[in-house]
Amino acid sequence: MQTKVVLDESRIPTHWYNIVADLPTPPPPPLHPGTREPLTPDDLSAIFPMGLIAQEASAERWIEIPEPVREIYRLWRPSPLYRAHRLEKALGTPARIYYKYEGVSPVGSHKLNSSVPQAYYNMLEGRTRLTTETGAGQWGAALSLACQFFGMSCDVWQVQGSYDSKPYRRMQMETYGAHVAGSPSELTEAGRALRERFPGTAGSLGMAISEAVEAAVKDPNGSYSLGSVLNHVTLHQSIIGLEALAQLEEFGERLPDELYGCAGGGSNLAGISFPFLRENLAGRADTRVVACEPKAAPSLTEGEYRYDFGDTAGLTPLLKMYTLGADFVPAAVHAGGLRYHGMAPLVSHAYHEGLISAISVKQREAFEAGVIFARSEAIIPASESNHAIAGALRAAREATETGEERVILIGVSGSGQLDLPAYADFIAGTMIDS
């Protein structure tokens, strides 16, 4: 019985997949926050390099991965695809469960798939400094390392709540050479205004984005870098699903009946699922893609589909997305990477068109699933990934009742080695069930 498929380095995809080429209807464009007209590349050039702006607006199906990026990808890619034999046994389910594990990246999550090309395209255009926000610290760590690869400096605004509760992430970022500040900070106008408006706030991704964007706009050699949400980020993450398709084939498995991914800004879900949606759209498969959100930030399942800002201070373009409102501050759940008010426009569009579905999961159910997974599959998943596992466990248990031989694929977006205090909170029985 095969347990995992590890592809050779030579099989790292040569191109990213852009779902825009295959969508039945074009996704609504981002708008200028002042004029409310569709954005032009010039509008974005203050904060992004042209290489990424071109990808943001591209409708080409395949975009070549530059060789220097593929060279760095070889450090951890292709990531493994596992058959969860022990989890299936623990659940007594007739379902065949597979999971694609992105926690093997040196920073512990899928985020490095996008930070490396983002730093690369910025370096090509002569930018020497990148600014960003980070929630759980995963994106900040990924960008810190990517900047180091290309000789750039990196400033990270880390959501204050996670800055306080996740000191190891800050140490990781600093080890890779980044400067890290808790957000909202005294370092930016937006930060000072937010501190006045929300005294003692634990911060949010929306607030930290405002600070990082402001810092990039004010620095002629600086660019802003976003770890999720935007089209070019979902594009870079498509490498996950492309590899998974090849790996399922090596297992001799059919295309999955169901695919579960956790969704904060939507990048890992888009990354693993869009290549499978391509199969659906071509009539070759009928995989049910399920976005698993935290109940504390349920943008798809409880938000509105409308134009909204990506940040709290209203500095970013307007994006058509499922949103809880740019002012929304989610409860301080452990899955910091999922505490975002909006959802990637491409994921939102796919949801609106009925191409994917969504569920929300409270954090105790998520960690219950994470612990079952850790005790059977050995890997301790990231707090965020636990939401996808919880969704898959619901399906596997249904299969146990009906006796169906379902094929289930889970995107396990990261490792939980630095999330152990969250597991301790769950095990002690003190976890708030929001």
Ligand SMILES: *Cc1c(COP(=O)(O)O)cnc(C)c1O
């Ligand atoms: C950041 C992060 C997420 C959430 O971001 P998405 O853009 O929705 O993928 C999920 N899992 C992990 C491990 C993360 O670091």
